[in-house]
Amino acid sequence: MSNPAYVDLRDKQALVTGAARGLGAAIARRLAAAGASVLVADVRQDLAKELCEDIMAQGGSARSITMDVCDPGAVADVFRDVDEAGQRVDILVNNAAVDVSKSAEHLTAEEVTRVVNTNLLGPMYLCLEGYRRMVSQGGGHIVNILSTAANRTWTEAGPYAASKSGLRAFTHTLFKEAQRDCEGIGVTGVIAGGMETAFILERFPDADVSMLQSPEIVADTVLYALSVPVGSALAELVVVPRREPSWP
Template sequence: MQELNGKVAIVTGGGRGLGEAICRMLGADGVITIVADIREELAEKVALEIQSDGGKAQALRLDISDAEQVESAISKIVSQYGHLDILINNAGVDVTLPIEELNVTDWERIIAVNLNGPFIMSKFILPQMKQQGKGHIVNIASTASKRAWANASAYHASKWGLLGFSHALHVEARPHNVKVTAIVAGGMQTPFLLDRFPDIDINNLQDPKNVADTIRYVLRQPEGTVIPEVTVLPMRETSWP
């Protein structure tokens, strides 16, 4: 298994929820962790707590839908550390409404964050990884990329698209020794669900730390092995057979 110590990773949406759990996991494993979030105060809090636990982390305010901002941020990270080894495309948003009530602005924002964002991040990071001759891009998909339910048309469109993009990127990156993995995650005990559905049964949801541990497993695979897709479900997942 590969060691993660000393690698440099950027995690989008790292300020809370699954992103925070991933950042803490990486920090504990000795990864220099860039906690990227559009909400800088959340990113700062996570980065400072990782540092207080003995890890190496820094906060980065980043709008992943802004290509110029992303390109500039990636350039600065590479200049600072000399390499960029791991990208976790985790940031995600949703608006839970039937299609006739979903306005165009909300649709465009969901697609911009959930689908365009991972494309933009990958577009500017992949050349660096190809130059290094190694790297790993992890895309956080969802059971919403495999199934469909009412009042989530934009979210489904973005996650089905992300899963397809992830597999296409795997095909492009693999000849350059760059790995790409899609994590199909089931429901988690995170603000993404709990803030919007206060009556949800928490017993049907998994701890985001469990998903972060799966990502650790994927990242630590030997150099000659890649896992293109893995599904991680709570035992009582309601959106899956």
């Protein structure tokens, strides 16, 4: 696979959640093209395995793993398996997310729990496992995929906005702790605007795709975050379509 110009990830291992399709798949492909060995984490193992096969056919390295980010025990097991294999996670990308587009009047407690568990608690579980290991190994990078909803919300997006706002706050806290704990650790939040992926199009099939951006653009932004040298720190990046209605 041809490597992007701005970062060389050979000898690095990356773990990407929600990586079987959409933005997660685009990120996994970009990381593999830059030389990383990618752990494609998702509950949709059929799609995850297809993606890994395609990445390997292009000369990259990828392996699918089953992970429900809402289950802290399952998250811990994945990291324990990596430890036992004598490997490490150098790059963690928390991308898995869900949404339920309903007003507060019609939301159920189960729907709220699912969104908050997936979008906020899940990334926090992964950060807890990944960060302490990165401190021990003296380096690494965590990228949390945020949303314009972390800054400005809209109707029918209460749980989603709450979860992404919470994740943004957690990301900024972890950034400050990394500054204190280990110079080699990067923590970056990527605020991404609307993308032409199933995440939007399955819920809004009539969406105007001219107002959406390609997930590959956001994946390139993740790679840029990984390119920043140790002496500098990149806390947050914003990448939105030119016609993004929810920013600023």
